[in-house]
Amino acid sequence: MTSHKIALIPGDGIGVDVTDATMQVLNAAGARFGFSLETETFPWSCEYYLETGAMMPADGIETLRTFDSIYLGAVGWPDTVPDSVSLHGLLLPIRKAFTQYANIRPHRLLAGVEGPLKAEGFDILCIRENTEGEYSGAGGRVHMGQDNEVATEVAVFTRKGVERIIRFGFEQAMQRRKHLTSVTKSNAQKYSMVFWDEVTREVAKEYPEVTVSHMHIDAMCAKMVMNPADLDVIVASNLFGDILTDLGAAIQGGLGFAASANICPDEGTPSMFEPVHGSAPDIAGKNIANPIAAIWSGAMMLEHLGETEAAAAILTAIEAATAQGVGTRPGASTTEDITKAVLAALEA
Structure with missing residues (x-):
């Protein structure tokens, strides 16, 4: 056994x-x-x-x-x-x-569960980068308690880190309905999120069978509420993935149905x-x-x-x-x- x-x-x-x-x-x-x-x-x-x-x-x-x-x-x-x-x-x-x-x-939505939306039949797999990005822990505070106090929280994105999570997302999409949506905010974050978009396009060349969409985080929040059935695999950074997965839990009926895995694939x-x-x-x-x-x-x-x-x-x-x-x-x-x-x- x-x-x-x-x-x-x-x-x-x-x-x-x-x-x-x-x-x-x-x-x-x-x-x-x-x-x-x-x-x-x-x-x-x-x-x-x-x-x-x-x-x-x-x-x-x-x-x-x-x-x-x-x-x-x-x-x-x-x-x-x-x-x-x-x-x-x-x-x-x-x-x-x-x-x-x-x-x-x-x-x-599990059988018998009534979600808050009119939509039924959605099946979304959200993949969140889990070790870097906005939750890297880089930053600090100086002049604490004073009028000139400064606090920084530095988002750290590495090519290795972004590439491996994007590739993992494509591998999951290949096992499902072959549609991947990459979520960023590249219209406002012109360094880290533009970098994420570029890496996504590079990796996408290895998976011609997968349809790729690019969405900003605000538009994706609206999409998950208005038409979640259109979504298959979502890949997002640590912070954006955190936000989207709580929204995903809400539309599937609440946190009582929110399962997760922290995977080391390699x-x-x-x-x-x-x-x-x-x-x-x-x-x-x-x-x-x-x-x-x-x-x-x-x-x-x-x-x-x-x-x-x-x-x-x-x-x-x-x-x-x-x-x-x-x-x-x-x-x-x-x-x-x-x-x-x-x-x-x-x-x-």
Whole structure:
């Protein structure tokens, strides 16, 4: 029997609840499809930070390096630890250390889910550059607290970084409907975004089968609301991808359905999978968090590990549950009820 070594970081708030639900489903899929998950749980979280002064130990990255994949529940407890501390102390270091440069987020309406739009039938794969760009961490503040205080946040784009995320987007488009839209703001950002457009055109020559569109971020936001069914694969920078994926989550029914993967396509280092709904401290431990995004992220992890049948079966089971109205409206189903419905559909 194939065994996959998984590092579990439940994290904060509802991350604990949805990680438990996800592992129930993934282990059931393993039993059905003939593989096992060897898991180790790490308590790295805001609570861990308050106890130790760090979001993870100094050797945390080297510890994670020995695993096949990483599963993260959620991170953040802003009442006790600033988001800038928790994010830069755990999530971002993992993404950067393991070169998880492709953030992948699927956006589509599941059966039985009513989104806020009239549009139906859209299926968008948003690919966000995940390690540089506007979130590179380059910049600083001087003369703090004074009238002449200055703060800078420098967006850093490298040819290697832009080229590899664009090429990854084209590879995904080749497996789907062969349409890629590159999102920039090159009419206003005449250096970084013009550079991004140029690299996109260069890489596009290698994929003549793919239809390529170029859109500005503001126009793309309107497009996702007015006519999302026209979109296939979207590729965007770190900041623009962040904005678009939250919009994508909104049109697919909310953050309870927002799954994601942080992928390192080129190296033998672990990728990381996480729902993107946040830690929601106000509902933590109350058995009302929607675990669908977390379970969907777990399915993406199995697909990445080569367990494609199991991944497809989990997605089918999720839709079987939502088609019955389970988990489709906030607060209408408990975490436990949603998990049981998905398990029942998976076993059936």
